[in-house]
Amino acid sequence: MSAKPLKDPLELFDIASVLTDEEREIQSTVARFLEDRVRPHIGQWFENAHFARELAPELGKLGVLGMHLEGYGCAGTNAVSYGLACLELEAADSGFRSFVSVQGSLSMFSIWKWGSEEQKLQWLPRLAAGEAIGCFGLTEPDFGSNPSGMRTKAVREGGDWILNGSKMWITNGGIADVATVWAQTEEGIRGFLVPRGTPGFTTQDIKQKMSLRASITSELYFDNVRLPDSARLPLAEGLRGPLSCLNEARFGILFGAVGAARDSIQAAIDYADSRVQFDKPISAFQLTQKKLADMTVSVGSAALLAVHLGRLKDQHRIRPEQISVGKLNNVREAIAIARECRTVLGANGISLEYSPLRHANNLESVLTYEGTSEMHTLVVGQAITGYPAYR
Amino acid sequence: MNIVVLVKQVPDTAAERALSEGDHTLDRENTDLVLDEINERAAEEALRLKATTDAEVTVVSMGPDSALDSIRKVLAMGADRGIHICDDRLQGADVVTTARVLAAAVRTVADVDLVLAGNAATDGQASAVPAIVADLLGLPQLTHVRELVLDAKRVRAERETEGGETTLEAPLPALVSVTEKINEPRYPSFKGIMAAKKKPVATIGLDGLFPGADDTGFLVSRTRVVEAVPRPARSAGIRVVDDGLAGRQLADHLIARKLV
Numbered sequence: 001m002s003a004k005p006l007k008d009p010l011e012l013f014d015i016a017s018v019l020t021d022e023e024r025e026i027q028s029t030v031a032r033f034l035e036d037r038v039r040p041h042i043g044q045w046f047e048n049a050h051f052a053r054e055l056a057p058e059l060g061k062l063g064v065l066g067m068h069l070e071g072y073g074c075a076g077t078n079a080v081s082y083g084l085a086c087l088e089l090e091a092a093d094s095g096f097r098s099f100v101s102v103q104g105s106l107s108m109f110s111i112w113k114w115g116s117e118e119q120k121l122q123w124l125p126r127l128a129a130g131e132a133i134g135c136f137g138l139t140e141p142d143f144g145s146n147p148s149g150m151r152t153k154a155v156r157e158g159g160d161w162i163l164n165g166s167k168m169w170i171t172n173g174g175i176a177d178v179a180t181v182w183a184q185t186e187e188g189i190r191g192f193l194v195p196r197g198t199p200g201f202t203t204q205d206i207k208q209k210m211s212l213r214a215s216i217t218s219e220l221y222f223d224n225v226r227l228p229d230s231a232r233l234p235l236a237e238g239l240r241g242p243l244s245c246l247n248e249a250r251f252g253i254l255f256g257a258v259g260a261a262r263d264s265i266q267a268a269i270d271y272a273d274s275r276v277q278f279d280k281p282i283s284a285f286q287l288t289q290k291k292l293a294d295m296t297v298s299v300g301s302a303a304l305l306a307v308h309l310g311r312l313k314d315q316h317r318i319r320p321e322q323i324s325v326g327k328l329n330n331v332r333e334a335i336a337i338a339r340e341c342r343t344v345l346g347a348n349g350i351s352l353e354y355s356p357l358r359h360a361n362n363l364e365s366v367l368t369y370e371g372t373s374e375m376h377t378l379v380v381g382q383a384i385t386g387y388p389a390y391r
Numbered sequence: 392m393n394i395v396v397l398v399k400q401v402p403d404t405a406a407e408r409a410l411s412e413g414d415h416t417l418d419r420e421n422t423d424l425v426l427d428e429i430n431e432r433a434a435e436e437a438l439r440l441k442a443t444t445d446a447e448v449t450v451v452s453m454g455p456d457s458a459l460d461s462i463r464k465v466l467a468m469g470a471d472r473g474i475h476i477c478d479d480r481l482q483g484a485d486v487v488t489t490a491r492v493l494a495a496a497v498r499t500v501a502d503v504d505l506v507l508a509g510n511a512a513t514d515g516q517a518s519a520v521p522a523i524v525a526d527l528l529g530l531p532q533l534t535h536v537r538e539l540v541l542d543a544k545r546v547r548a549e550r551e552t553e554g555g556e557t558t559l560e561a562p563l564p565a566l567v568s569v570t571e572k573i574n575e576p577r578y579p580s581f582k583g584i585m586a587a588k589k590k591p592v593a594t595i596g597l598d599g600l601f602p603g604a605d606d607t608g609f610l611v612s613r614t615r616v617v618e619a620v621p622r623p624a625r626s627a628g629i630r631v632v633d634d635g636l637a638g639r640q641l642a643d644h645l646i647a648r649k650l651v
């Protein structure tokens with residue numbers, strides 16, 4: 001019998017059978033775009049810490065940016081389609097998925113959900129087209145998991161606001177044309193749109209990262225930045241503002257992680273089939289098969305969970321703790337899978353020619369941002385027991 | 392302005408392709424089917440012309456149920472409507488039958504100015520269908536085109552074959568077949584994919600295209616595949632180590648094969 005390894009571990013689950021033609025078409029279009037435009041270069045970009053900004057307008061043309069939003073030049077797809085696009089993006093590299101998540105679910109969503117009509121008209125069409133880039137500043141050097149303590153502050157001066165403080169670990173920060181910035185005010189936490197070039201607003205990119213190297217991460221500084229009241233997101237009040245955005249982005253991540261895991265397993269299956277040791281392909285050894293079988297079961301379960309949560313979201317009945325279940329499980333499984341796949345590749349596994357270690361390194365960030373795995377564990381714990389155990 | 396583009400669904404060239412045991416037709420069961428990549432460029436060219444001339448683009452495909460996916464793909468890229476010729480009796484149709492069916496489908500579209508096709512499909516590679524369709528429709532044919540310009544009532548094309556390059560011109564209506572050099576096809580946008588669902592696709596069978604025709608006369612297949620053998624595996628090349636005489640060796644090699 002001539003052995004023919006499975007190309008895609010998700011085939012075993014026939015995931016395609018629970019998707020509509022349209023969802024599959026959107027997914028395969030993104031996959032094809034990445035195959036042509038990203039995959040041939042991604043190892044190099046990761047090595048050189050290069051973000052291919054020129055791809056933003058192309059992603060815009062496809063309709064990827066803010067794709068699940070309605071109107072203002074956005075494609076208006078369902079949530080499952082958005083998830084599937086994230087899955088394919090992250091199968092290429094978490095850096096691209098991060099770019100798309102921040103642009104669509106943090107920057108654009110914050111404006112779409114909490115902004116004035118004027119703000120929407122000013123920013124959303126350009127952000128959707130990839131002509132402008134957005135970022136989202138919540139985390140600060142001293143406040144990560146507990147953003148409610150943030151020190152960035154906006155005080156009224158006449159009709160204007162004066163913004164002071166800094167933000168840390170901000171994806172797209174250094175290249176953003178507009179930053180959604182969350183700050184304390186006398187009335188509580190409020191959001192502001194700060195255009196690039198506003199006097200007193202500066203950024204500095206964070207170097208020497210070992211993760212998400214093909215994505216830009218920056219610090220933002222605000223030194224007496226004067227903003228008109230029209231820069232404030234009028235509908236956002238309190239921490240609910242930024243948290244609603246994070247829920248959108250986390251939803252994309254719980255699909256994205258499946259992509260990174262799938263791509264790692266594909267690399268491992270392919271390698272194990274061609275690598276011969278002790279006169280056999282290493283895929284014919286039981287230990288390798290156990291790894292591949294366990295990982296395939298795990299990625300398939302993660303994918304089914306993602307689609308299930310997507311359907312709940314499309315029915316507008318998904319709850320935040322359900323998103324936590326998905327983010328916790330799928331990212332945790334994905335990073336374990338990527339690391340295990342690396343072992344299948346032996347020494348070759350540490351080379352950028354193969355994807356698993358790049359995915360594993362990227363997933364270190366994914367495990368931490370958008371709520372650490374510990375935070376999501378506590379959310380799930382509270383949903384089960386009724387006791388909040390954060391403090 | 393009305394443009395009709397002819398497209399075919401074929402097995403993915405990236406995957407291994409197989410012929411079915413019995414009649415040596417393509418095994419469609421076990422392969423991924425995709426819109427043929429040269430035909431996709433014909434569709435792209437139609438959409439480019441649509442952008443500048445405001446043409447209505449009709450995509451026509453003959454094939455089993457699955458061919459609808461390829462029609463939808465072109466609709467997602469931006470075409471306006473589709474015609475799907477689907478009839479079990481067309482299974483294994485040869486080039487002449489295929490061309491007759493396609494020509495009949497083109498005739499159902501009113502006031503056609505331009506018919507676009509790929510110069511070949513990557514499965515059969517016969518490269519004959521566009522020319523036969525043009526002949527049946529009585530249209531001038533401009534085949535193997537790598538550049539196309541449309542002005543008012545004329546079409547000008549740069550034709551490129553192994554034999555050389557020529558500039559062709561013809562009055563409209565005309566048929567143009569394109570090579571893979573003509574353009575880079577666009578990716579369908581998400582909006583296009585969602586809109587495609589709502590665009591009209593007419594499904595027609597043989598009885599609709601040729602009312603009253605009798606099968607036996609029409610479906611006589613002029614060709615039959617008697618035998619199919621896989622291409623022999625490539626043999627290793629010759630290695631020339633340059634010890635100062637490599638030039639001589641290369642020349643001898645080429646002369647022996649009458650290549651110079």
Ligand SMILES: Cc1cc2nc3c(=O)[nH]c(=O)nc-3n(C[C@H](O)[C@H](O)[C@H](O)COP(=O)(O)OP(=O)(O)OC[C@H]3O[C@@H](n4cnc5c(N)ncnc54)[C@H](O)[C@@H]3O)c2cc1C
Pocket residue numbers: 102136137138139141142143144145146168169170171172211212217365368369370371372373374375389390391
């Ligand atoms: C590459 C990258 C990109 C990012 N992009 C953005 C962005 O675009 N915008 C943005 O605002 N932020 C961004 N972040 C920041 C990210 O959201 C934070 O890093 C994250 O919220 C965690 O905060 P922290 O790093 O300060 O960790 P901390 O909150 O200091 O946590 C450190 C550790 O302590 C644990 N911990 C904290 N509190 C508790 C508790 N109560 N119980 C148990 N364990 C606890 C955490 O789980 C973690 O393991 C990004 C981060 C990275 C790495």
